[in-house]
Structures are given as structure tokens and as C-alpha cells.
Amino acid sequence: MARSFCRLFGGFNSRNSLPFMKAPLRQPCASFSFKTAFERTMVALPLAFSSKPRDFSLPNSSWGTEMKRLYEHYNSPCEEEGEQGDKQGGLWRRLPSYNRSLKYATGGMYLSKVIQSKARLFTRNIRDPGAAFEYVLFVSKDKQKCVCIFQAGHLLEGPPGHVHGGAIATMIDTVTGTHANVLSAPVMTANLNINYRSPIPLGSTVLLESSLDKKEGRKVFFSCKVTSTDGSKLHTEATALFLSVNVSHLFGE
Amino acid sequence: MARSFCRLFGGFNSRNSLPFMKAPLRQPCASFSFKTAFERTMVALPLAFSSKPRDFSLPNSSWGTEMKRLYEHYNSPCEEEGEQGDKQGGLWRRLPSYNRSLKYATGGMYLSKVIQSKARLFTRNIRDPGAAFEYVLFVSKDKQKCVCIFQAGHLLEGPPGHVHGGAIATMIDTVTGTHANVLSAPVMTANLNINYRSPIPLGSTVLLESSLDKKEGRKVFFSCKVTSTDGSKLHTEATALFLSVNVSHLFGE
Numbered sequence: 001m002a003r004s005f006c007r008l009f010g011g012f013n014s015r016n017s018l019p020f021m022k023a024p025l026r027q028p029c030a031s032f033s034f035k036t037a038f039e040r041t042m043v044a045l046p047l048a049f050s051s052k053p054r055d056f057s058l059p060n061s062s063w064g065t066e067m068k069r070l071y072e073h074y075n076s077p078c079e080e081e082g083e084q085g086d087k088q089g090g091l092w093r094r095l096p097s098y099n100r101s102l103k104y105a106t107g108g109m110y111l112s113k114v115i116q117s118k119a120r121l122f123t124r125n126i127r128d129p130g131a132a133f134e135y136v137l138f139v140s141k142d143k144q145k146c147v148c149i150f151q152a153g154h155l156l157e158g159p160p161g162h163v164h165g166g167a168i169a170t171m172i173d174t175v176t177g178t179h180a181n182v183l184s185a186p187v188m189t190a191n192l193n194i195n196y197r198s199p200i201p202l203g204s205t206v207l208l209e210s211s212l213d214k215k216e217g218r219k220v221f222f223s224c225k226v227t228s229t230d231g232s233k234l235h236t237e238a239t240a241l242f243l244s245v246n247v248s249h250l251f252g253e
Numbered sequence: 254m255a256r257s258f259c260r261l262f263g264g265f266n267s268r269n270s271l272p273f274m275k276a277p278l279r280q281p282c283a284s285f286s287f288k289t290a291f292e293r294t295m296v297a298l299p300l301a302f303s304s305k306p307r308d309f310s311l312p313n314s315s316w317g318t319e320m321k322r323l324y325e326h327y328n329s330p331c332e333e334e335g336e337q338g339d340k341q342g343g344l345w346r347r348l349p350s351y352n353r354s355l356k357y358a359t360g361g362m363y364l365s366k367v368i369q370s371k372a373r374l375f376t377r378n379i380r381d382p383g384a385a386f387e388y389v390l391f392v393s394k395d396k397q398k399c400v401c402i403f404q405a406g407h408l409l410e411g412p413p414g415h416v417h418g419g420a421i422a423t424m425i426d427t428v429t430g431t432h433a434n435v436l437s438a439p440v441m442t443a444n445l446n447i448n449y450r451s452p453i454p455l456g457s458t459v460l461l462e463s464s465l466d467k468k469e470g471r472k473v474f475f476s477c478k479v480t481s482t483d484g485s486k487l488h489t490e491a492t493a494l495f496l497s498v499n500v501s502h503l504f505g506e
Binding site for chain 1 (some may be wrong): 368369371372373374375376378379384385407408409410411412414416417418419420422423424425426427430441442443444445446447448449452455456
């Protein structure tokens with residue numbers, strides 16, 4: 001049976017990731033007289049040891065107009081009236097995104113310490129905002145759907161001026177894998193079947209929509225489409241199959 | 254009909270790519286008295302304007318023992334005796350690999366100048382040797398097979414300690430796409446169907462083998478396997494379909 005790749009987006013990546021070491025290790029000490037000793041201590045601490053990792057799913061300066069507009073659309077806690085006249089909360093829940101797995105889990109016994117310490121999530125491995133994968137995921141309240149707003153940076157080139165097919169496959173794997181983890185964490189990707197319909201220009205923003213097709217025992221089936229943001233143009237469509245597994249499988253226990 | 258992604262690896266990327274701008278734009282002038290005027294002029298030229306781009310498929314200091322051993326194996330111009338007793342040249346031909354498409358081709362009319370100038374091939378977008386995709390491709394003399402030696406760097410993490418499924422899909426697309434271009438350039442990826450069997454640890458070296466299955470008009474079909482370097486462990490297997498196209502399709506002409 002097809003088996004592979006424990007996807008731990010919803011599990012490890014969302015809640016337990018380590019800090020993104022963006023800040024320099026040495027920060028100048030704050031010694032202003034009006035600060036309390038506590039404040040001075042806090043400011044003097046290197047940010048690299050901060051306990052709060054960077055959430056890559058939050059807006060940054062590289063986001064274009066369309067990316068920001070859609071973020072606001074899905075992120076707004078819009079209330080809608082239910083069938084019984086009751087007020088419902090937001091229809092979509094944003095999923096945070098970090099660039100590290102659990103430190104203890106990275107590598108197992110067979111990886112070198114160097115690789116363990118330097119490992120970064122493939123889709124979040126470039127610091128420069130807007131250069132590669134800019135994306136944010138939302139899951140629907142009933143968990144049947146997951147949407148992703150994706151702005152493709154200039155470092156994702158495949159054919160001249162267009163996004164690499166592998167980068168699109170990466171986003172499909174990420175979105176369906178995250179969706180699967182919301183439903184049945186942890187899971188492993190078993191199959192991706194991707195039909196490329198029309199190329200995506202570098203720099204453009206597109207929508208990915210993952211839909212739960214069915215669950216059969218340990219198997220979870222999804223469909224996924226990549227379209228223009230208004231839905232008028234189909235770029236890519238795919239199916240994905242994941243298997244729910246025991247997490248110890250990945251660590252060889 | 255499924256259509257997408259003109260793969261131009263064998264065409265634009267191999268022969269016409271622009272220089273990898275690794276050197277700073279300003280280089281100090283060489284003014285040693287023993288140099289000729291010609292030498293001084295050459296040294297004073299910024300490397301960014303060099304006409305020789307960096308070939309990423311050549312060995313570098315990050316390559317591990319297995320990567321180097323396999324490179325030597327496929328790269329050696331070993332002679333073998335043919336059926337008629339004649340001497341044959343090397344069985345495999347190395348395919349060079351650059352990080353830029355043709356400048357004029359990058360972007361078309363709708364891309365900003367900034368994106369055009371900064372665009373880099375997805376699989377070669379990180380300068381740090383060994384950090385991401387280290388790979389080299391060879392095509393067989395009869396062009397029926399293509400092999401790729403792939404060393405997976407620490408920036409390709411998906412599940413903890415293992416290579417992201419999207420990074421593997423990217424390499425499958427790259428190897429079969431390059432193979433398709435050797436046979437029928439230019440082509441567009443139409444379908445990738447990928448079965449993940451067992452995860453690939455970060456830092457390890459694996460083999461990808463692409464085999465031509467059949468050609469039907471504009472369609473070219475491939476099979477691709479990702480295995481351990483000794484072939485004993487199957488990590489991933491896939492099929493890929495490409496369509497040969499007129500290059501003007503991509504540029505909207």
C-alpha cells in the first residue's frame with residue numbers, strides 16, 4: 001500500500017514550532033533610566049531566544065492588493081444568520097504557519113546535529129518576504145473545506161515568467177496535507193495526481209481550494225483546485241490521498 | 254485537454270541562461286604592475302557581466318561521498334564494446350543546469366521589471382551549497398533514460414527530519430521535464446501522478462530514474478522512480494505526461 005510523509009502541519013508546525021531566528025544574536029542592552037529592571041532584562045534578551053515564533057501566515061509588506069483583500073475577506077469574523085435565526089461566528093479559521101518542526105522530532109537518530117539545527121520547512125525556508133511562497137490557509141467551520149491564498153514570488157520560476165510545476169505541487173501537498181491534519185492528524189501523503197491546465201505568471205496571486213471527498217478507514221481523499229482569485233480561470237486541479245498513521249511510525253519506533 | 258507549463262530545461266536553461274550574479278557588482282580594479290593591460294581589463298570587469306554562467310550541476314564542497322561517487326560513475330567516459338565489436342563512447346551525457354531563463358523570455362508583457370530581473374529557477378534559487386536541491390542529471394546515449402543524483406538539503410523539510418512531498422514532486426517534474434525536452438523540446442507538463450512509498454531522510458542522497466514509456470503525437474509519457482542509491486529501497490514512483498508545444502504559446506503570441 002502506498003505510504004509516505006507524515007504531514008504534521010496542523011500538529012507540530014502550528015503549536016510547537018521553534019522560533020524563527022530572524023534577529024541577530026546580540027542585541028544592545030537597554031539602559032534607559034526610566035525603564036524598570038524587569039524591562040531592561042527583557043529588552044536585553046536576544047530575540048533569538050524568544051519563546052514566540054514568527055507566524056508566517058500573517059500579512060507582511062510584500063503582500064499585494066489582492067492578497068490583502070482576500071486575507072481580510074476570509075479573516076473577518078463575519079457573523080451570518082443560521083437557519084434557525086441564530087447568529088454564527090466566523091465561517092473560516094486562519095491556520096498559523098511556522099518554519100520549524102519540533103526540535104526533538106527533527107531528524108531522529110540518523111540525522112546529523114548540523115542538519116537537525118538548520119532544518120527549515122520547505123515552504124518557509126526563505127526569509128525575504130515575497131520572494132518565494134507567500135500564503136495563508138483558512139479552514140471552514142465544518143472542516144469540509146480549506147482555502148489558501150497564495151502569492152507566487154520570483155524565486156519560484158519554472159518556465160520563463162511562470163511558476164514551476166513543482167512549486168504548484170508543493171502548495172497542493174501543503175494545502176491538502178494541512179486539511180488532512182485538521183481532520184485526522186497525523187497523516188502521511190500517499191498519492192498526488194495533478195493535472196496542469198494553464199500556467200501561473202510569477203508574482204500573481206491565486207486561490208487553492210481543498211475539499212474533503214470521503215473518508216474510508218485510515219484513508220482520507222481530497223480534491224484540490226488552483227484558480228484565479230475570481231475563480232474564472234482554472235490553473236491546476238488535483239486529487240490527494242492521505243493515510244492516518246501513528247506518529248511513532250515516522251520516528252522509527 | 255490538460256495543458257500547462259512549458260518546460261525549457263534542455264532549451265533555454267541549458268544553452269542560453271544568464272550569468273548567476275554571485276559576485277558583487279563592484280570589483281576592485283587590478284593594478285599589479287606585472288599584469289598586461291588585457292589582464293587588468295578582464296579582472297576589473299564586474300563578474301556580474303561575465304558571459305559564463307555558473308553551472309549548478311558541477312560538484313561543489315557540499316557534496317557527500319555518495320553524491321561524488323555516483324557523479325564519477327555516470328560522468329566517466331567509459332568505453333564499452335558494441336554488438337558489432339565497435340567501441341562506444343560514454344553511455345551517459347551530463348546535462349548542465351543554470352538558475353535563469355532567457356532574460357527576454359522571462360515575464361512577457363505582464364510581469365513587472367523587478368520580477369523579471371530577480372526571477373530564479375525554483376530548484377536553483379538558494380546560493381548556499383548543499384542547503385536545498387543539489388542534483389545533477391544524465392541522459393542515456395539512446396535518450397530512453399534519464400538519471401538524476403539528488404542530495405536533499407536541510408531546507409527541504411516537510412515532516413520532521415524528512416524531505417517535503419512537494420520537494421520530491423519538484424524533482425520528479427524536473428527530471429521527467431528535462432527528459433521530455435531532450436526528446437521533444439519545448440514541452441508542457443500536463444500530468445504528474447505520484448505515489449509516495451517511504452519517506453526520504455533530510456541530507457540523504459537518492460537516485461531518480463526517468464524512463465520513456467511511449468510517444469503518441471504531441472504526447473510523451475514517462476515513468477519515474479525515486480530509490481536509494483543502491484536501488485534496494487523504493488521511496489516514490491510516478492508517471493508524467495508532457496505535451497510538445499510551440500514556444501510562442503508560453504509568450505502569448
